[in-house]
Amino acid sequence: MTISPDVLDGPSNDRSDPNQPPDSPTPLPSATLGGESRRSVEQITLLLFITLPFLALIAAVPLAWGWGVSWLDLGLLVAMYYIGCHGITIGFHRYFTHGSFKAKRPLRIALAVMGSLAVEGPLVRWVADHRKHHKFSDAEGDPHSPWRYGETVPALLKGLWWAHMGWMFDEEQTPQHKYAPDLIKDPAIRAVSRQFVLWTVVSLLLPPLVGGLATMSWQGALTAFFWGSLVRVALLHHVTWSINSICHAVGKRPFKSRDKSGNVWWLAVLSCGESWHNLHHADPTCARHGVERGQLDSSARIIRWCELAGWAYDVRWPRRSRIDSRRVGTDGAESRRKEHTAEAA
Numbered sequence: 001m002t003i004s005p006d007v008l009d010g011p012s013n014d015r016s017d018p019n020q021p022p023d024s025p026t027p028l029p030s031a032t033l034g035g036e037s038r039r040s041v042e043q044i045t046l047l048l049f050i051t052l053p054f055l056a057l058i059a060a061v062p063l064a065w066g067w068g069v070s071w072l073d074l075g076l077l078v079a080m081y082y083i084g085c086h087g088i089t090i091g092f093h094r095y096f097t098h099g100s101f102k103a104k105r106p107l108r109i110a111l112a113v114m115g116s117l118a119v120e121g122p123l124v125r126w127v128a129d130h131r132k133h134h135k136f137s138d139a140e141g142d143p144h145s146p147w148r149y150g151e152t153v154p155a156l157l158k159g160l161w162w163a164h165m166g167w168m169f170d171e172e173q174t175p176q177h178k179y180a181p182d183l184i185k186d187p188a189i190r191a192v193s194r195q196f197v198l199w200t201v202v203s204l205l206l207p208p209l210v211g212g213l214a215t216m217s218w219q220g221a222l223t224a225f226f227w228g229s230l231v232r233v234a235l236l237h238h239v240t241w242s243i244n245s246i247c248h249a250v251g252k253r254p255f256k257s258r259d260k261s262g263n264v265w266w267l268a269v270l271s272c273g274e275s276w277h278n279l280h281h282a283d284p285t286c287a288r289h290g291v292e293r294g295q296l297d298s299s300a301r302i303i304r305w306c307e308l309a310g311w312a313y314d315v316r317w318p319r320r321s322r323i324d325s326r327r328v329g330t331d332g333a334e335s336r337r338k339e340h341t342a343e344a345a
Contacts, residue, residue: 028177028184029184030194031125031194032176032193032196033197046168046169053231053234054238056231057231057234057235060227069223069227076232077231077232080117080206080229081235083117084119086114086298086299088120089273091115092111092120092127092130094303096123097126097130098284100303101287101306101312101313101314102314103312103313104313107306108189109188112192112193116193116195116200119237120237122194123183123193127179128174128179132179137257138259138260143170144162144163144167144244145259146163146244146245146249147159156249160246163249164245167244203233204233206229207227207228207232209221211225235270239267242264242267247261248261248277251263253278254328255278255281255326256282256326256328261277261281262277262278263295268295272297272299273298273299274289276290276295276297277289283323287315287317288300303315
């Protein structure tokens with residue numbers, strides 16, 4: 001995967017992929033069904049799609065208290081949640097956006113489909129937004145910075161709402177041809193991105209299909225749809241959006257970055273390791289975000305398994321000297337000199 005250095009931080013992001021088609025002089029096709037400006041009907045659809053799962057999430061607490069939740073429904077919720085979550089964290093984010101590793105063709109397509117099952121928008125649109133976020137992180141041009149309106153308490157509260165979900169209703173969208181041309185040039189990835197509606201339907205209907213067949217009842221299908229589809233989608237949405245909002249407003253910042261990204265430990269398990277966000281912005285192409293002892297990062301663990309299986313290769317694992325050079329209060333030049341001396345020895 002070749003990622004232009006003017007899109008991401010640092011020259012090390014320009015990594016070639018043997019699966020990437022050669023550049024074409026013809027204009028690139030669109031990898032989404034809509035254009036670069038969101039129409040009113042799309043905004044209404046987005047509102048409904050955010051609101052309905054969120055209402056289900058609110059209703060989940062009294063329903064679980066009053067009627068309980070079956071192990072089947074809970075299992076479907078957890079399984080579908082982590083399939084979609086790892087599709088986003090490993091696929092959409094670390095692989096497609098940042099090129100943290102290279103993937104053989106079957107894994108590349110599988111990650112595209114898994115991420116699409118998270119129902120967070122078309123692949124190319126997601127990647128374009130996130131690459132733009134890194135280019136302008138917490139500065140003018142960032143699509144979803146919580147510091148957009150200032151640093152006073154009222155401004156930050158307004159900014160948190162914007163970063164969490166308000167930015168998605170902005171009429172102007174990130175130009176995909178500028179920020180994700182490498183993905184558009186791949187016919188298979190472009191097709192997966194354009195088929196977002198199909199993967200959404202699959203994601204929502206799979207739990208009730210399994211629940212209905214397992215219980216041989218419409219009630220089993222209905223409860224599986226409630227827990228495994230609606231509640232699961234809402235929970236995953238808000239955990240993902242919390243990385244944009246909470247992790248750019250609070251958290252520890254042990255590493256040097258040009259933004260206000262922070263590590264939020266209590267989101268680590270639900271976010272599959274994404275909430276170790278300060279290190280990610282200090283070293284965006286690193287395949288592991290939780291680099292300290294005890295920092296759980298299930299996404300990095302799965303990437304390691306894929307590497308051992310031969311499905312992933314050229315993984316950008318963290319080196320201790322590289323990590324130490326990015327710590328707050330560390331002289332980067334001195335760290336690099338020590339690293340060079342150690343390697344020479």
